[in-house]
Amino acid sequence: MARPSRPLLSRERIVAAALALVDAEGLDAVSTRRLAAELGVAGPSLYNHLATKDELLDAVVDAVLGEVDLSMFTGGPDWRGALESWARSYRAALAAHPRVVPALSQGMGRRPNALRLADAVFGGLVAAGWPRREATRVGALMRYFITGSSLGSFAGGFPDDAAVYQGDYPNLGEAHLLAARQREIDESAFEAGLTALLDGLELRLASLRIR
Amino acid sequence: MARPSRPLLSRERIVAAALALVDAEGLDAVSTRRLAAELGVAGPSLYNHLATKDELLDAVVDAVLGEVDLSMFTGGPDWRGALESWARSYRAALAAHPRVVPALSQGMGRRPNALRLADAVFGGLVAAGWPRREATRVGALMRYFITGSSLGSFAGGFPDDAAVYQGDYPNLGEAHLLAARQREIDESAFEAGLTALLDGLELRLASLRIR
DNA sequence: ACCTGAACACCGTTCAAGT
DNA sequence: ACCTGAACACCGTTCAAGT
Numbered sequence: 295m296a297r298p299s300r301p302l303l304s305r306e307r308i309v310a311a312a313l314a315l316v317d318a319e320g321l322d323a324v325s326t327r328r329l330a331a332e333l334g335v336a337g338p339s340l341y342n343h344l345a346t347k348d349e350l351l352d353a354v355v356d357a358v359l360g361e362v363d364l365s366m367f368t369g370g371p372d373w374r375g376a377l378e379s380w381a382r383s384y385r386a387a388l389a390a391h392p393r394v395v396p397a398l399s400q401g402m403g404r405r406p407n408a409l410r411l412a413d414a415v416f417g418g419l420v421a422a423g424w425p426r427r428e429a430t431r432v433g434a435l436m437r438y439f440i441t442g443s444s445l446g447s448f449a450g451g452f453p454d455d456a457a458v459y460q461g462d463y464p465n466l467g468e469a470h471l472l473a474a475r476q477r478e479i480d481e482s483a484f485e486a487g488l489t490a491l492l493d494g495l496e497l498r499l500a501s502l503r504i505r
Numbered sequence: 506m507a508r509p510s511r512p513l514l515s516r517e518r519i520v521a522a523a524l525a526l527v528d529a530e531g532l533d534a535v536s537t538r539r540l541a542a543e544l545g546v547a548g549p550s551l552y553n554h555l556a557t558k559d560e561l562l563d564a565v566v567d568a569v570l571g572e573v574d575l576s577m578f579t580g581g582p583d584w585r586g587a588l589e590s591w592a593r594s595y596r597a598a599l600a601a602h603p604r605v606v607p608a609l610s611q612g613m614g615r616r617p618n619a620l621r622l623a624d625a626v627f628g629g630l631v632a633a634g635w636p637r638r639e640a641t642r643v644g645a646l647m648r649y650f651i652t653g654s655s656l657g658s659f660a661g662g663f664p665d666d667a668a669v670y671q672g673d674y675p676n677l678g679e680a681h682l683l684a685a686r687q688r689e690i691d692e693s694a695f696e697a698g699l700t701a702l703l704d705g706l707e708l709r710l711a712s713l714r715i716r
Numbered sequence: 717a718c719c720t721g722a723a724c725a726c727c728g729t730t731c732a733a734g735t
Numbered sequence: 736a737c738c739t740g741a742a743c744a745c746c747g748t749t750c751a752a753g754t
Contacts, residue, residue, distance in 0.1 A: 296754040297718040325746060335719075338748075342718050347747065396607040399657040404664055409674055412663075417676035428697075430683070430690060434659035435698030439646075442653020446610040448645035452623075453615055463620055465628035472641070479641060486639075486709065487646030493708050494701025507735040508737040536727060546738075549729075553737050558728065 302335055305343045309353045313391065316354060320393045324351075351397050356405035358394050361387040364411060367418030374492050376418050377432075381440055381488055384411075388444035395444045428502065432495060439487060449479035513546055516554045520564045524602065527565060531604045535562075562608050567616035569605050572598040575622060578629030585703050587629050588643075592651055592699055595622075599655035606655045639713065643706060650702060660690035 311332050315324050326347060327337040344350050363383040366376040388395055412433060419429035449472040456470040463469070472479060522543050526535050537558060538548040555561050574594040577587040599606055623644060630640035660683040667681040674680070683690060 296720065296752085298754090301718065303718080326748080327746075336721075337746095338721085338750090339719055341748070396610045399607045400662075403662065404669060406673070408662075409670070409677065409680075412680070413674040413676045420676065430660075431694040431697045434690065434694035435650075435654075435701070437659055438653035438656075438694070438698060439650045440653065441656055442649035442651065443646075445649075445652055445656060448648055449641075451611075451614065451619075458615060459620070462617070463624040465624045465631065466620065469620075469623070479645065483642040483645035483649070486642045487649060487702065490646070490702050490705025490709055491650075491698065493705035494703070497704050498697065498701055507733085507739065509735090512737065514737080537729080538727075547740075548727095549731090549740085550738050552729070 303333060303339060303343055305353070308333065308340060308343055308350065309357055312350055313354050313357055313394070316393050317391055321351075321397060348400075352400065352403060352405060355394060355397050355400070356407045358387055358391045359405065359407040359411055361390070362407075362411055364414040367414040367421075369418070369421040371422050373419055373422035373424065374496065376422070377415075377436060377495075378488065378492060380415065381436060384440045385443060385484060388441070392444065392446075395441065395446075398441055398445075424499065425502065428498075436491070439491060443480070443484045443487070447476055447480050448483060449473060450476040514544060514550060514554055516564070519544065519551060519554055519561065520568055523561055524565050524568055524605070527604050528602055532562075532608060559611075563611065563614060563616060566605060566608050566611070567618045569598055569602045570616065570618040570622055572601070573618075573622055575625040578625040578632075580629070580632040582633050584630055584633035584635065585707065587633070588626075588647060588706075589699065589703060591626065592647060595651045596654060596695060599652070603655065603657075606652065606657075609652055609656075635710065636713065639709075647702070650698060654691070654695045654698070658687055658691050659694060660684060660687040 308329070312324055312329055315329060315332060324347075326340050330337045330340055340350070344353070362380070364380065366379050370376065388398075415433045415436070416426075416429050419432055420426055424432060452466075452469045452472040454470055454473045459466040459469050519540070523535055523540055526540060526543060535558075537551050541548045541551055551561070555564070573591070575591065577590050581587065599609075626644045626647070627637075627640050630643055631637055635643060663677075663680045663683040665681055665684045670677040670680050
């Protein structure tokens, strides 16, 4: 075929197809040949638009981060409310693409949406009265909690089979029931943690102000 | 060579070599051929001891979890102190093997050390007076925070290059300085989050008791 | 500029053959 | 039981050749 008059591919189309493939079949299913086939093209064609597979996965992660709502950080004084709804939006974006989460470990690099996110959170906290150093910490620790809550299900991790727990694990006698209530447990654990974290941060800000 | 009189390999030796290889060069460096070479053996030999590469990575993760101290959950009433030192030990184990963390996403499966960990935390919380349902949530949310704080550095994720932030990110004017203070920032964010979480959980337990 | 087939140096895994 | 070489169906990436 050689060069077509109108390009068959674009970076965006490749990234969108890759995200769909990760969602459907997981990170391991994304090979350059497989992805190219999905796009109706030969394997090496992708290299006209992306330098490496790593760059592709980076772009996929960034696309997911682009779904996070940041509009709540517009300088109001209610940092708690902003952090809370941001955390839910962030988690929802990751929960919509759970198989992408392990790829988050690469750090934010130069991904524009990752940086936009960090910028908004930091700016919002500082505008609401948090000292800059502390705002950095709060941004980090919120990210820890949110990404951790998306890195694989807690409840879903327990095998469904009562025999696994016999004998060795005295406190896990009912653990085989967890998988069935997976969504409810993960959700309520996230909400409980979010509330605890925000309550704790209110105490922290108050004690910073006294000193 | 065929079968040697004394086995050359054992599951443990393979897992230990794999962990060392992940630590040194990352998850991607672990191929069956490469790992076998490291062990002085041909590639397919590994399959006499492990069914698949996935099973190998599972065992590597479990070996790391085996380094987490659980001795603090021995039934005392000080759940806060126990949770705090457990969280530090857990984080230290993951921080010692940061490149293993993305593999944690597979859930706990049948990994004995993962189950032992869940068992100890849940048992300790129940013994200290937490209702069983709540203890499940607390175990989950603590895991979220700890694994999230180990899934890649926050501070280290920011490029070292001031030019990256020019213009687009009004609040990240000093973000290029973060990488240099990476360890300090990640550490203090973890400690700040841990304190906030535990403060928040104290409030939560108190409010459960009132109702 | 953008797509292609061929090629290189790899993968995970299976299996018959050896002791 | 445990190790081997050969083989299968894959990988990511490069590159010269085509338009």
